[in-house]
Amino acid sequence: MVQSSILGFPRMGRLRDLKKATEAYWSDKISRDELLAEGKRLRLEHWKIQKDAGVDVIPSNDFAFYDQVLDHHQLFGTIPERYSKYNLNPLDEYFAMGRGLQKEGIDVPSLEMVKWFDSNYHYVKPTLQDNQEFKLAAEPKPIVEFLEAKAAGITTRPVILGPVSFLTLGKADRGQSVDPITLIEKLLPLYVELLSKLKDAGVEDVQIDEPVLVFDLAEKSKAAFKPVYEKLGALGAQAPRITFATYFGDIVHNIDVLANLQSLHSIHVDLVRNPEQLDTVVAALGPKQILSAGVVDGRNIWKTNFKAAIEKVENAIQKLGKDRVIVATSSSLLHVPHTLASEKALDAEVRDWFSFAVEKAAEVVVIAKAVTEGPAAVREQLEANAKSVQARASSARTNDPAVKARQAAVTPEMHNRKSAFPERYAEQTKTLKLPLFPTTTIGSFPQTKDIRIQRNKFTKGEITPEEYEKFIEKEIQEVVKIQEELDLDVFVHGEPERNDMVQYFGERLTGYVFTTHAWVQSYGSRCVRPPIIVGDISRPAPMTVKESKYAASISPKPMKGMLTGPITCLRWSFPRDDVHQSVQAQQLALALRDEVVDLEAAGIAVIQVDEPALREGLPLRTGEARVAYLKWAVDSFKLSTAGVTDGTQIHSHFCYSEFQDFFHAISALDADVLSIENSKSDAKLLKVFIDEAYPRHIGPGVYDIHSPRVPTEQEIKDRIEEMLAYLTPAQTWLNPDCGLKTRGWPETKAALTAMVNAAKYFRQKYSQ
Numbered sequence: 001m002v003q004s005s006i007l008g009f010p011r012m013g014r015l016r017d018l019k020k021a022t023e024a025y026w027s028d029k030i031s032r033d034e035l036l037a038e039g040k041r042l043r044l045e046h047w048k049i050q051k052d053a054g055v056d057v058i059p060s061n062d063f064a065f066y067d068q069v070l071d072h073h074q075l076f077g078t079i080p081e082r083y084s085k086y087n088l089n090p091l092d093e094y095f096a097m098g099r100g101l102q103k104e105g106i107d108v109p110s111l112e113m114v115k116w117f118d119s120n121y122h123y124v125k126p127t128l129q130d131n132q133e134f135k136l137a138a139e140p141k142p143i144v145e146f147l148e149a150k151a152a153g154i155t156t157r158p159v160i161l162g163p164v165s166f167l168t169l170g171k172a173d174r175g176q177s178v179d180p181i182t183l184i185e186k187l188l189p190l191y192v193e194l195l196s197k198l199k200d201a202g203v204e205d206v207q208i209d210e211p212v213l214v215f216d217l218a219e220k221s222k223a224a225f226k227p228v229y230e231k232l233g234a235l236g237a238q239a240p241r242i243t244f245a246t247y248f249g250d251i252v253h254n255i256d257v258l259a260n261l262q263s264l265h266s267i268h269v270d271l272v273r274n275p276e277q278l279d280t281v282v283a284a285l286g287p288k289q290i291l292s293a294g295v296v297d298g299r300n301i302w303k304t305n306f307k308a309a310i311e312k313v314e315n316a317i318q319k320l321g322k323d324r325v326i327v328a329t330s331s332s333l334l335h336v337p338h339t340l341a342s343e344k345a346l347d348a349e350v351r352d353w354f355s356f357a358v359e360k361a362a363e364v365v366v367i368a369k370a371v372t373e374g375p376a377a378v379r380e381q382l383e384a385n386a387k388s389v390q391a392r393a394s395s396a397r398t399n400d401p402a403v404k405a406r407q408a409a410v411t412p413e414m415h416n417r418k419s420a421f422p423e424r425y426a427e428q429t430k431t432l433k434l435p436l437f438p439t440t441t442i443g444s445f446p447q448t449k450d451i452r453i454q455r456n457k458f459t460k461g462e463i464t465p466e467e468y469e470k471f472i473e474k475e476i477q478e479v480v481k482i483q484e485e486l487d488l489d490v491f492v493h494g495e496p497e498r499n500d501m502v503q504y505f506g507e508r509l510t511g512y513v514f515t516t517h518a519w520v521q522s523y524g525s526r527c528v529r530p531p532i533i534v535g536d537i538s539r540p541a542p543m544t545v546k547e548s549k550y551a552a553s554i555s556p557k558p559m560k561g562m563l564t565g566p567i568t569c570l571r572w573s574f575p576r577d578d579v580h581q582s583v584q585a586q587q588l589a590l591a592l593r594d595e596v597v598d599l600e601a602a603g604i605a606v607i608q609v610d611e612p613a614l615r616e617g618l619p620l621r622t623g624e625a626r627v628a629y630l631k632w633a634v635d636s637f638k639l640s641t642a643g644v645t646d647g648t649q650i651h652s653h654f655c656y657s658e659f660q661d662f663f664h665a666i667s668a669l670d671a672d673v674l675s676i677e678n679s680k681s682d683a684k685l686l687k688v689f690i691d692e693a694y695p696r697h698i699g700p701g702v703y704d705i706h707s708p709r710v711p712t713e714q715e716i717k718d719r720i721e722e723m724l725a726y727l728t729p730a731q732t733w734l735n736p737d738c739g740l741k742t743r744g745w746p747e748t749k750a751a752l753t754a755m756v757n758a759a760k761y762f763r764q765k766y767s768q
């Protein structure tokens with residue numbers, strides 16, 4: 001019998017229950033026991049959903065209160081002393097590492113959080129010391145959760161992150177120089193211990209995720225697989241059977257590693273992203289090894305095309321036989337929303353095209369049944385699926401000839417500004433009289449409870465559009481007044497009218513549909529509701545001009561217009577899978593180009609086009625695919641911004657610090673001013689700006705915005721001092737790492753006051 005399996009299930013719950021509970025715990029509204037009980041309730045509910053759907057292999061330990069990688073810091077005792085010294089309750093220590101803690105004499109920033117592969121999920125980086133020792137937790141979470149499921153009558157397969165990935169995805173702590181992978185021999189015994197304890201607890205199967213195998217690995221990381229998995233494989237009956245899982249890419253370039261994994265029970269690969277790897281992987285399997293075929297997409301919301309998926313699985317079965325193939329999701333379902341059943345307002349036509357986590361659980365079961373018993377056993381499902389796939393392919397909603405015509409008319413000149421930066425800058429300084437070290441923010445100010453409540457009322461029709469507009473104007477007035485008091489230099493309107501920087505634009509563009517409950521975790525308790533691109537995209541009317549114009553009208557300071565760039569709109573939506581992403585990006589770029597030009601015409605002289613997702617879209621492997629991506633990604637940004645005159649200053653924002661391997665693309669955007677996240681990384685990363693003689697302006701973030709902790713003025717000054725080793729004063733802007741929407745007002749004002757004071761100090765220093 002061909003089994004069905006799921007690599008991980010979303011943990012937020014149907015109505016973001018986990019977000020609500022964690023945030024209530026953080027603000028002392030519920031007790032620790034209540035939070036723990038809510039976690040338990042959600043785990044059970046999710047296991048039941050999968051069991052009731054008929055899924056054979058159900059994951060456990062895929063749950064996390066903040067992040068599954070952070071769970072492993074506690075599992076292996078890699079907790080820096082600055083947290084452990086307080087002897088906090090383990091849950092509070094865990095949250096302190098995830099989000100920092102500033103309370104009752106404790107003041108400790110969070111650990112660094114970065115993107116999980118090419119997704120919009122963020123994990124907390126393992127942070128290691130030169131003399132790192134590891135220690136297995138007294139009650140390892142994978143065992144606790146396995147037993148919890150078992151007590152409820154559900155047998156699960158615990159998921160753990162493999163040692164090579166755990167270390168490769170980690171980094172040396174600040175001031176340390178250890179290359180994490182060199183710690184592998186010290187870490188390995190903990191996996192041996194954990195596996196044997198899992199076995200003792202009754203675990204038959206374990207899933208060990210080693211997603212780093214899809215990268216072009218450094219030799220040291222690659223070489224680590226052999227000793228690690230020979231050792232773990234040799235445990236035989238002393239350990240559970242191991243499913244070794246990779247996803248988000250192919251492993252063909254690392255296929256020689258499989259030769260060292262032959263004593264493992266099964267190998268999982270992503271056949272949605274890289275179906276072509278099937279033959280190579282099958283050929284490299286050991287004589288008894290099982291293939292876990294990831295054919296149901298864990299990263300997007302399209303209904304699986306059963307016919308195509310069954311063909312892939314049949315292809316594997318032909319070579320391996322039915323006993324050696326498992327039908328699986330391509331990756332964890334963490335990246336898709338909980339259930340389509342919550343979407344009461346979706347148009348019936350498009351609704352039939354989608355499948356969220358709960359629906360995907362049913363899909364793996366149907367596919368497994370189809371290949372086990374033959375298509376007749378699931379005839380009805382196959383027929384309905386074929387009809388739906390056909391209906392989408394021929395729907396008029398997907399195709400807009402006017403958009404196609406406009407794309408055909410795009411010329412190379414449309415991608416370039418009229419003059420080079422020096423001439424543009426000369427024009428810009430005529431209108432923008434800015435001091436040295438200009439201060440600004442990234443766009444959003446705190447999205448208060450009140451803002452969300454008013455928006456909710458407006459969405460439900462409980463207040464009129466006029467009332468809502470008045471409310472937004474009042475918010476803008478408030479934000480402008482505060483920026484005046486803070487004495488910032490380039491103002492923003494604060495984005496109070498936006499639910500989210502991508503969703504907001506999706507709701508204003510044709511070709512998109514949006515949902516009401518389709519939330520996906522982005523980091524910690526924070527979720528996003530990605531809009532869905534179903535057809536060709538165009539802009540029926542201006543999207544942001546009214547608010548920007550209003551904000552500009554109530555202050556003499558320069559007001560930055562604020563847009564989300566084409567690549568970020570694409571990446572943080574659920575994109576179409578029937579049209580190349582470059583085509584979708586160009587459609588978005590044309591829509592945004594019109595918006596940029598309209599803002600300029602409305603008198604907005606500084607326009608920021610955010611591209612925080614530009615890097616995330618970078619193909620995971622180096623080589624041709626990257627070159628091709630960068631070409632169309634950079635072109636779409638340039639197409640969206642190059643319609644303005646020289647005197648309009650174009651800003652762009654990136655919230656990640658890993659720009660070294662990517663510097664030329666950022667430079668090629670030709671933005672007048674960049675703001676980048678940098679405060680949690682080594683200022684040395686900025687060296688590339690000198691090395692490459694970067695000619696334009698840059699604002700490396702001077703403080704972290706992910707945590708409520710307020711930086712001191714001295715910390716900010718120290719940071720600026722470090723930055724100035726690599727940047728000239730004339731090109732340096734000062735700003736936070738990212739937007740402030742997740743922060744509260746008191747900490748926001750305190751932090752920006754410190755930043756402006758630091759700016760004044762350096763202005764003084766450099767004007768002498």
Ligand SMILES: Nc1nc2c(c(=O)[nH]1)N[C@@H](CNc1ccc(C(=O)N[C@@H](CCC(=O)N[C@@H](CCC(=O)N[C@@H](CCC(=O)O)C(=O)O)C(=O)O)C(=O)O)cc1)CN2
Pocket residue numbers: 120447449452453455456498499500501502503522523525526527528529572612741742
């Ligand atoms: N799409 C996206 N990806 C991103 C970022 C980003 O800003 N956007 N930033 C980076 C970090 N990731 C982030 C992701 C989410 C949030 C965030 O603040 N999310 C909000 C939700 C934002 C939102 O869409 N809010 C809506 C819906 C608000 C809501 O919850 N409404 C309640 C009712 C209102 C109430 O009573 O509170 C409901 O629907 O139940 C709105 O403001 O209108 C949250 O989780 O709290 C921040 C950063 C990287 N990726």
Ligand SMILES: [Zn+2]
Pocket residue numbers: 442612653654655737738739
């Ligand atoms: Zn940002």
